[in-house]
Amino acid sequence: MIGYVCKYAPAKVLEVFDKDAVRIDPKIRTDTAESLVHPNMCSFMKAVLEEVLENNIDELVLTNCCDSMRRLYDVLKGKLQFLYMLDLPVKVNNTSNKIFYDEICSLISAYERYSGKEFDMDKFTELLKNHKEKSLPDAELIAVFGARLRPDVIDNIQKRSNIKVQNLTCTATDKYIKLKNLEDQDPILHYAKTLLNSFPCMRMAEERPEFLKDIKIKGIIYNTIKFCDFYSYEYAALKNLDVPTLKIETDYTDTDSGQIKTRVDAFLESLGSRRITGVNKEGKYFAGVDSGSTSTNIVILDNNKNIVSYSIVPTGAMAIDSAKKAYEIALKRAGLEKEDIANVVSTGYGRVGIPFADKQVTEITCHGKGAFYFDKDIRTIIDIGGQDSKVIRLDNEGNVVDFVMNDKCSAGTGKFLEVMARTLEVPIDEMAEVITDSGENIKITSMCTVFAESEVISLIAQNKDKKDIIHALNKAVASKGVVLLDRVGRKGKYMMTGGVAKNKGVVSEIENKIEDKIRIPTEPQIIGALGAAILALGD
Amino acid sequence: MKAIEIYCNFIKKNLDNPSFAKKLINLGIGVAEKYVSYFGDRKVLASHRYLNEICMKYMRESLYNPERSAWVNIFTPTEIFHAMGVFPLFIEAYSSFMSGFFIEDVLIDKAEAAGISNTLCSFHKAFIGAGEYGILQKPKMAVTTSIICDANLNTFRYLAKKYDIPFYIIDVPSKSSENAVEYVKDQLVEIIQMSEDVFSQKFDIDKLGEIVKIENKTNEYRRKYLSYLSTKVCHSIMSFEMFMLFTSHVFMGRPETLKYYQKLLQDIKNAPERSKKGIFFIHLVPMWEPSFQQYFNLGENYDILGSDLNYDFIGKIDTSDPLKGIAEKLIGTTYNGDFAKISSHITKIIDIVKPDGIIQFCHWGCKQSIGTANLYKNILKEKGIPFLIVDGDIMDKRNNQEGQINTRLEAFLEILESR
Known part of the structure; x- marks a missing residue:
């Protein structure tokens, strides 16, 4: 079996030699790659490396499309029976067409020498003529752009959307190349030109936006791969367009994780394109359950949108048990029975596993609803919870129009502060005080929880004042929050939700940085659950 | 030291007022140039003092004369610009200087806030951040190459669009062939045409010939300098090794650069014999890292023998057809190709220099x-040469864990000492 990776690889040429020529779409992740290459290499490259070694793929054609692929070639050299690196020009003109043509011819000669098989030009011409040419759909769609995504992930997004989801990521666009009209005498030259002229990926010098003009796009899901930096530039440029855009960052093999689902669902909800299968029941009361990583919160509303009761319980090892417990407490406080509740909407990371919920909505939409309930002037919500943080932009009707979330690590979240409180041996409440008297101006340089912890340990060893260290930590969390905020853009009025909103030190540091006031609801942890309850009511 | 800190903080506080921040940055570089030319550090060699001075001058030229400047990357064939009297500003140097002003953190945050990936090289992020703040002077054009890293094309394309300036990318094939040389040469001709247009000036091919001759002469001195390194050493400072990237790449062909290598050769001839362990660096030198500074600056404990990036091309360019010669140089550059090509050249340099240990700082x-x-x-x-891999960030000081780096470095130095 000959493997290849890139859409610019001459797949039809490889098919002439081997009908099983296949584009490698890695699914496995072990630790093998990191014993062979530096861990900060592109995740996709590492996944391909593992796939090739684990599955004993011994024939591979690579293109020198990026730094990581060049190094993949170097690492695999001598480990496979046939390995070829195709030199791919960055530009498209007559000379580069010729260079690419020569490269494909050299590849053919190299494979002929290695396999003893002769290249069958007739078979190749036949393959080109029989190429099934596809066209892009005419209807309005959600476009998935950016770095490659696995087809099953696209299928999964499609299942959640009520309009067409079109995969237009880097490798998916090869379906639309036109190969049938052999303009040139030499089919290989024709093929080389066609490949080089296909919709350019970000490593090419050609402009890409032209491609967008022919498509009716309702929203863009923009995928970037960790340590593959090509596509963030386009995202940075695209996000200023009028088209709603969601950025997701994956390490290729984890593209179906809960975190990605939450973002995609919230985005589809904000576009009004999420397929929802919920049932409305008759009744007087409505409940929202927010199953978060640190706490499980429940709000019960009556049919006039008045809060009847709420509960907050710590999320234990079993999210379902915590939800049941929180539900019982909230019902008891309201003097209600389960039968009195007409509809329950769950949200938060654990939303899928709540047995008594009628439907699930992401915490992004729910926070939007909840914040708007309290104050119709809120345009930006800064939500810093136990393990993630997000910034949500609302329009003047309370609809989510944009949002960003932190990476998957806990930098700048409640967990970060909890770990630091433990290291400093102070109660978490002490971390939450506003520190105004300026002692020593300490800077915590690392935002990684693990590294920052060792930094704090060294500060303790240097006998630094604990107050100054706490001040520095609060400033660090505030900085991280403001960077996130700036990705959405600053726009008042602000509300802060999530557990960290109770930390007055962090809040005041954010206020200093943005030079604006932030509204903190009396109980910032229940905003998500409140939004869920509002949705349960059918708002 | 305190005055510099106050000045740097003042720049940081004024980033939202880009025209004022630009003036502060320019003034800072102008003053630094004057300072090093009149009061250069007497502890360092005359050649290194001169290097410091000309690097400040090269920076000042482009920043003070944006209407005569072009953004370039470290591999851009700037011989063309030198022949036209155009001042190149190479983005890696600009970012390093901003790190010198201690404002790289806010520039990097600004780029990330704009949506740029946090895993991108911090030299590029800082430059983009400066673009987002609007503190970069608008040059007349931007030229980059497809070598030697991915970020070049996209950083330049992104900022050229933002600043609305003409942009050119030189695509350098990784395999050498007649077609490849022709392809690159054609692109050089296109850059010349574009520059003639942009700067309203006729290009003089004879002038380019002179620049290339200076470059060849400079490389002669560099080869001679290298041959002394196995026995002698010029005690240096890590920042000077980084400053050398000005003279080994972007400002190659300038008479000042030639003069620097003449002085350097003179200094190494008069230098003492190597008596301490000498270290050669792969890729970049962590110039801001306190643990490295403590061991390496001025040969206090160990000597820096150089870094490979300064010796990727020390050959001769064909002067009969300088454009073809430059095209061949670009294609032949050590890092343009697979690791077999890189290692064959670098091991030759290592064999000449004979270091006691090698460090790769993984930026x-x-x-x-x-x-x-x-x-x-x-x-x-x-080859039996001790080798240390350290992870960190040359630019963004926040990405470095001093304790961790120190432990690794000291353990490595202990290994060297025990040999």
Whole structure:
């Protein structure tokens, strides 16, 4: 079996030699790659490396499309029976067409020498003529752009959307190349030109936006791969367009994780394109359950949108048990029975596993609803919870129009502060005080929880004042929050939700940085659950 | 020291007022140039003092004369610009200077807030951040190359659009052939046409010939300097090794650069014999890292023998057809190709220099370099030269854990001492 990776690889040429020529779409992740290459290499490259070694793929054609692929070639050299690196020009003109043509011819000669098989030009011409040419759909769609995504992930997004989801990521666009009209005498030259002229990926010098003009796009899901930096530039440029855009960052093999689902669902909800299968029941009361990583919160509303009761319980090892417990407490406080509740909407990371919920909505939409309930002037919500943080932009009707979330690590979240409180041996409440008297101006340089912890340990060893260290930590969390905020853009009025909103030190540091006031609801942890309850009511 | 800190903080506080921040940055560089030319550090060699001075001058020229300047990357064939009297500003140097002003953190945050990936090389992020703040002077054009890393094309394309300036990318094939040379040469001709247009000036091919001759003469001095390194050493400062990237790349062909290598050759001839352990660096030198500074600056404990990036091309360019010669140089550059090509050249340099140990500082986001770390490990093991891989960030000081880096470095130095 000959493997290849890139859409610019001459797949039809490889098919002439081997009908099983296949584009490698890695699914496995072990630790093998990191014993062979530096861990900060592109995740996709590492996944391909593992796939090739684990599955004993011994024939591979690579293109020198990026730094990581060049190094993949170097690492695999001598480990496979046939390995070829195709030199791919960055530009498209007559000379580069010729260079690419020569490269494909050299590849053919190299494979002929290695396999003893002769290249069958007739078979190749036949393959080109029989190429099934596809066209892009005419209807309005959600476009998935950016770095490659696995087809099953696209299928999964499609299942959640009520309009067409079109995969237009880097490798998916090869379906639309036109190969049938052999303009040139030499089919290989024709093929080389066609490949080089296909919709350019970000490593090419050609402009890409032209491609967008022919498509009716309702929203863009923009995928970037960790340590593959090509596509963030386009995202940075695209996000200023009028088209709603969601950025997701994956390490290729984890593209179906809960975190990605939450973002995609919230985005589809904000576009009004999420397929929802919920049932409305008759009744007087409505409940929202927010199953978060640190706490499980429940709000019960009556049919006039008045809060009847709420509960907050710590999320234990079993999210379902915590939800049941929180539900019982909230019902008891309201003097209600389960039968009195007409509809329950769950949200938060654990939303899928709540047995008594009628439907699930992401915490992004729910926070939007909840914040708007309290104050119709809120345009930006800064939500810093136990393990993630997000910034949500609302329009003047309370609809989510944009949002960003932190990476998957806990930098700048409640967990970060909890770990630091433990290291400093102070109660978490002490971390939450506003520190105004300026002692020593300490800077915590690392935002990684693990590294920052060792930094704090060294500060303790240097006998630094604990107050100054706490001040520095609060400033660090505030900085991280403001960077996130700036990705959405600053726009008042602000509300802060999530557990960290109770930390007055962090809040005041954010206020200093943005030079604006932030509204903190009396109980910032229940905003998500409140939004869920509002949705349960059918708002 | 305190005055510099106050000045740097003042720049940081004024980033939202870009025209004022630009003036502060320019003034800072202008004053630094005057300072080093009149009161250069007497502890360092005359050649290094001169290097410091001309690097400040090269920076000042482009920043003070944006209407005569062009953004370039470190591999852009700037010989063309020198022949036209155009001042190149190379983005890696600009970012390093901003790190020198201690404002790289806010520039990097600004780029990330704009949506740029946090895993991108911090030299590029800082430059983009400066663009987002609007503190970059608008040059007349931007030229980059497809070598040696991915970020070049996209950083330049992104900022050229933002600043609305003409932009050119030189595509350098990784395999050499007649077609490849022709392809690159054609692109050089296009750049010349574009520059003639942009700067309203006729290009003089004879002037380019002179520049290339200076470059060849400079490389002669560099080869001679290298040959002394196995026995002698000029005690240096890590920042000077980084400053050398000005003279080994972007400002190659300038008479000042030639003069610097003449002085350097003179200094090494008069230098003492090597008596301490000498270290050669792969890729970049962590100039801001306190643990490295403590051991390496001015040869206090160990000597820096150089870094490979300063010796990727020390050959001769064909003067009969300078454009073809430059095209061949670009294609032949050590890092343009696979690791076999890189290692064959670098091991030759290592064999000349004969270091006691080699350190690769794996700079955050630089996939082309960090991807070679394990491969170097294998070949250096065979050669019996101790090799240390340290992860960190040359630019963004927040990405470095001093304690961790120190432990690794000291353990490595203990290994060297025990040999």
